[in-house]
Amino acid sequence: MRMVSLYSIKGGVGKTASAVNLAAEAANMGLRVLLWDLDPQAATTFYLQVKPRIRGGVEKLVKGKSAWEKVIRTTALDNLDLLPASLASREMDHLLEKRGTSHLRQMLKEVRKEYDLVVLDCPPTLSHLSENMFTSVDALLVPVVPTTLSLRTLEQLQQFLDDQDLACPLWPFVTLADRRRSMHLEVMEELGNDWPLRLSTVIPAASVVERMGLERAPLCEFAPSTPASKAYAALWQEVEQRLRP
Numbered sequence: 001m002r003m004v005s006l007y008s009i010k011g012g013v014g015k016t017a018s019a020v021n022l023a024a025e026a027a028n029m030g031l032r033v034l035l036w037d038l039d040p041q042a043a044t045t046f047y048l049q050v051k052p053r054i055r056g057g058v059e060k061l062v063k064g065k066s067a068w069e070k071v072i073r074t075t076a077l078d079n080l081d082l083l084p085a086s087l088a089s090r091e092m093d094h095l096l097e098k099r100g101t102s103h104l105r106q107m108l109k110e111v112r113k114e115y116d117l118v119v120l121d122c123p124p125t126l127s128h129l130s131e132n133m134f135t136s137v138d139a140l141l142v143p144v145v146p147t148t149l150s151l152r153t154l155e156q157l158q159q160f161l162d163d164q165d166l167a168c169p170l171w172p173f174v175t176l177a178d179r180r181r182s183m184h185l186e187v188m189e190e191l192g193n194d195w196p197l198r199l200s201t202v203i204p205a206a207s208v209v210e211r212m213g214l215e216r217a218p219l220c221e222f223a224p225s226t227p228a229s230k231a232y233a234a235l236w237q238e239v240e241q242r243l244r245p
């Protein structure tokens with residue numbers, strides 16, 4: 001069971017859009033995927049038309065004592081299940097404080113054999129939750145909007161991981177890109193030079209991504225032939241190759 005997280009200290013950079021679309025692409029390719037919504041705002045849960053509710057409560061979930069068949073929900077897509085978030089998910093941070101490293105991965109012990117891939121959608125915080133996540137995942141996929149400020153947050157994140165001696169690999173990729181803007185091109189070039197582990201696929205800024213909120217579905221379900229949807233398919237291919245043992 002591979003585990004990746006969409007993560008950035010910055011909000012509004014496309015973590016949720018990317019989590020939903022990458023998980024859907026992986027499911028389309030035949031992997032058994034669990035998308036885990038860790039953000040109390042529950043946007044991923046909303047996009048997949050599931051009620052923001054953790055049946056049995058967050059505490060049971062953190063103790064690994066949940067009735068999984070009740071907590072994990074199926075979605076309209078084959079091979080894609082969802083572990084939803086709710087406002088109560090904010091308690092998870094506090095509950096994880098007392099737990100050891102990689103507890104988020106251990107929580108899934110009982111369902112480990114049922115999934116090939118777990119995709120986490122995280123809130124943009126540095127917290128007990130994110131620290132536990134850093135020790136649980138195989139890689140952090142970090143959406144970077146092509147601005148200098150966004151590059152700075154990426155450096156801050158790397159600095160934090162280095163300071164804490166966390167070896168979690170950081171795989172940045174560009175989102176919300178507008179190739180007509182010269183600054184975007186410059187930042188993309190800088191990312192390519194300074195971050196050898198960056199993923200080379202660029203996700204364009206496209207209004208069809210915003211439509212996900214109306215359609216409540218991933219792009220491959222309602223706009224598969226658009227450039228944004230194809231970009232997510234290509235990004236998934238890149239991630240998949242790196243995750244191969």
Ligand SMILES: Nc1ncnc2c1ncn2[C@@H]1O[C@H](COP(=O)(O)OP(=O)(O)O)[C@@H](O)[C@H]1O
Binds near residue numbers: 204207210
């Ligand atoms: N590639 C894109 N093109 C256009 N709009 C996007 C794109 N990716 C995300 N958005 C929009 O930007 C906003 C923030 O995206 P979201 O995925 O929720 O970010 P985050 O999870 O990092 O806060 C949302 O309204 C979303 O629809």
Ligand SMILES: [Mg+2]
Binds near residue numbers: 016039043122
């Ligand atoms: Mg989000």
